[in-house]
Amino acid sequence: MALWSGRFTEGADAFTQQFGASLPVDTRLYAQDIAGSVAHAGMLAAQGIISAEDAAAIAEGLAAIKADIESGALAFDVQQSEDIHMAIESELTARIGDAGARLHTGRSRNDQVATDTRLYAKQRATDLMAANVTLREALMAQAEEHFDVILPGYTHLQHAQPVLLAHHLLAYVHMLARDFQRLAAARDAADACPLGAAALAGTTYPLDRFATAQALGFAHPISNSLDAVSDRDFLLDLIYACSVSCLHLSRLCEELILWSTSEFGFITLSDAYATGSSIMPQKKNPDFAELIRGKSGRVVGDLVALMVTLKSLPLAYNKDLQEDKQGAMDAADTLEDCYVCAAGMIATMTVNADAMAAQAKKGYLAATDVADYLAKKGLPFRRAHEVVGHLVLTCEQRGCDLEDLALADFQAESDLFESDIVECLNLPAIVAARTTYGGTGHDAVRVQLAEAQAALAADRARC
Structure with a gap:
C-alpha cells in the first residue's frame, strides 16, 4: 500500500503504477536520499521533535539499508514503491518500526526530492x-x-595563415x-538547501533549516519555500x-x-x-x-x-x-x-x-605578410591587398606558389618590393613574427601556455 493511501479506497492500477513510477531513474539518488534523511532526523532530535533514540535508530537503519543497496542484497520494485524516497522509507519502517514512520515529520517528498537532486x-x-x-x-x-610544429590555419575551411x-x-x-x-x-x-520547505508552505514544526543545510554541506537554505520545491x-x-x-x-x-x-x-x-x-x-x-x-x-x-x-x-x-x-x-x-x-x-x-x-606550404599562406610588407613601406593596405591579389593570380596561372616567383615578378607589381621580400615567404618567420598577446608567434604561445598552466592548477584545486 502506498504511503499516501489513507485518503484512497483502492490501490493504483498496475499500469498507472508503472507509468507514474520514477524509481527506475531516481534509484541513483539512494545515497543522497539517505544522507538527507539522516540529517533531517538528527535535526528533528536536536529540536526535540523526535527522541534521540528514534534518531539513532533511523540513522542505524538507513546505514544498513545503504550497505544492502550497495552490496546488491536489497533491490526495489516499482509495483511496491513509486520512487526511491518511498522505497527507502518503507524499508526503514519495516526494519525499525514506529521510529521509521516518524522520519517524515516536517518533511514532504517535494523538498526531499529537491534536496536529493x-x-x-x-x-x-x-x-x-x-x-x-x-x-x-x-x-x-x-x-x-x-610546440614548433606548423600547420595551416583555416577560415571557411580554406588555407588562411600558418x-x-x-x-x-x-x-x-x-x-x-x-x-x-x-x-x-x-x-x-x-548549492542551496530546500529541506524543511515541506510541500510548499513550510511547516509548523520548529525545524532548524540552517542546521540541516550545514549538515548536508550546502551553503545556505533556500529562503522561499515555494521556490525551494519548484526551482529546477x-x-x-x-x-x-x-x-x-x-x-x-x-x-x-x-x-x-x-x-x-x-x-x-x-x-x-x-x-x-x-x-x-x-x-x-x-x-x-x-x-x-x-x-x-x-x-x-x-x-x-x-x-x-x-x-x-x-x-x-x-x-x-x-x-x-x-x-x-x-x-x-x-x-x-x-x-x-x-x-x-x-x-x-x-x-x-x-x-x-x-x-x-x-x-602549410600550399594555399599562399604568406599572402597577408606580403601585403603587410608593402603597407609597412607606406602603401595603403587596401592597395597592398590588391597588389598581392594580382601576385596570387599570377601564381595560379603558372601553377606555382609565391615563394617560386622571382624578384622581378614582385617588382612588376610594385617597385616597393626589394630583395628582403624573401623573408616574408619563410613560414617559421611568418609564425614567429606574430608576437602580439594571443597571437601564434612562439613567444606569444609560450605566454599562453604559462597562463593555461596557471589556470589549470587553480581549477584542479577547485575540484
Missing part, C-alpha cells in the same frame, strides 16, 4: 570539472610536445576552461554547461576526423580509439570521435526537453518535475564519458608534423 547535481558537476581538467592536460601535453599546432590546441583549452567555469557555476547554483534552474544550468561543452568537443572531434583522413594525414589515431570495417580490410575509422560528435546532439536535446517541461508550470510542485532528472543524468553521464574518451584519444594520437608542414 541538488546534492546529485553538486557531485556530478564536481566530477565533470575533474574530467574537464584531465582533457585540458592531454591537450596541453600535446601542445608542449609539438599557425603553431600548439596555438591551435590551446584554442580548445580555452573553450574547455570556459566550460569548467560553467560547470562550477552550475555547482554553485545547486540549477538543473538547467548543469545541462546547459554540459551542452556547451559537448558542442566544443564536437568541434574538436570534427577536426580530428578531418585530420585523420588520407586527404589531410595530420594525425594518426591510436588503434585503441579507432575501428575497422566489416567488409573493407584497409579501413581505420575514427568511430569514437564520430560518436562524441553525435552524442552532443542528444545532450542538447536534454536541455531543450527540460526547458519545455518547465516553461508553463505554475507554483509550486507539479508531477511534471518528475521528468527533470533523467535528462540531467544523461547529460552529465554523456559528457563525462566524452571527456574521458577525448582525453585518451588526444593523449595517444600521433602528430604527423611533416604532413602539416607540407600543407
Whole structure:
C-alpha cells in the first residue's frame, strides 16, 4: 500500500503504477536520499521533535539499508514503491518500526526530492570539472610536445595563415576552461538547501533549516519555500554547461576526423580509439570521435526537453518535475564519458608534423605578410591587398606558389618590393613574427601556455 493511501479506497492500477513510477531513474539518488534523511532526523532530535533514540535508530537503519543497496542484497520494485524516497522509507519502517514512520515529520517528498537532486547535481558537476581538467592536460601535453610544429590555419575551411599546432590546441583549452567555469557555476547554483520547505508552505514544526543545510554541506537554505520545491534552474544550468561543452568537443572531434583522413594525414589515431570495417580490410575509422560528435546532439536535446517541461508550470510542485532528472543524468553521464574518451584519444594520437608542414606550404599562406610588407613601406593596405591579389593570380596561372616567383615578378607589381621580400615567404618567420598577446608567434604561445598552466592548477584545486 502506498504511503499516501489513507485518503484512497483502492490501490493504483498496475499500469498507472508503472507509468507514474520514477524509481527506475531516481534509484541513483539512494545515497543522497539517505544522507538527507539522516540529517533531517538528527535535526528533528536536536529540536526535540523526535527522541534521540528514534534518531539513532533511523540513522542505524538507513546505514544498513545503504550497505544492502550497495552490496546488491536489497533491490526495489516499482509495483511496491513509486520512487526511491518511498522505497527507502518503507524499508526503514519495516526494519525499525514506529521510529521509521516518524522520519517524515516536517518533511514532504517535494523538498526531499529537491534536496536529493541538488546534492546529485553538486557531485556530478564536481566530477565533470575533474574530467574537464584531465582533457585540458592531454591537450596541453600535446601542445608542449609539438610546440614548433606548423600547420595551416583555416577560415571557411580554406588555407588562411600558418599557425603553431600548439596555438591551435590551446584554442580548445580555452573553450574547455570556459566550460569548467560553467560547470562550477552550475555547482554553485545547486548549492542551496530546500529541506524543511515541506510541500510548499513550510511547516509548523520548529525545524532548524540552517542546521540541516550545514549538515548536508550546502551553503545556505533556500529562503522561499515555494521556490525551494519548484526551482529546477540549477538543473538547467548543469545541462546547459554540459551542452556547451559537448558542442566544443564536437568541434574538436570534427577536426580530428578531418585530420585523420588520407586527404589531410595530420594525425594518426591510436588503434585503441579507432575501428575497422566489416567488409573493407584497409579501413581505420575514427568511430569514437564520430560518436562524441553525435552524442552532443542528444545532450542538447536534454536541455531543450527540460526547458519545455518547465516553461508553463505554475507554483509550486507539479508531477511534471518528475521528468527533470533523467535528462540531467544523461547529460552529465554523456559528457563525462566524452571527456574521458577525448582525453585518451588526444593523449595517444600521433602528430604527423611533416604532413602539416607540407600543407602549410600550399594555399599562399604568406599572402597577408606580403601585403603587410608593402603597407609597412607606406602603401595603403587596401592597395597592398590588391597588389598581392594580382601576385596570387599570377601564381595560379603558372601553377606555382609565391615563394617560386622571382624578384622581378614582385617588382612588376610594385617597385616597393626589394630583395628582403624573401623573408616574408619563410613560414617559421611568418609564425614567429606574430608576437602580439594571443597571437601564434612562439613567444606569444609560450605566454599562453604559462597562463593555461596557471589556470589549470587553480581549477584542479577547485575540484
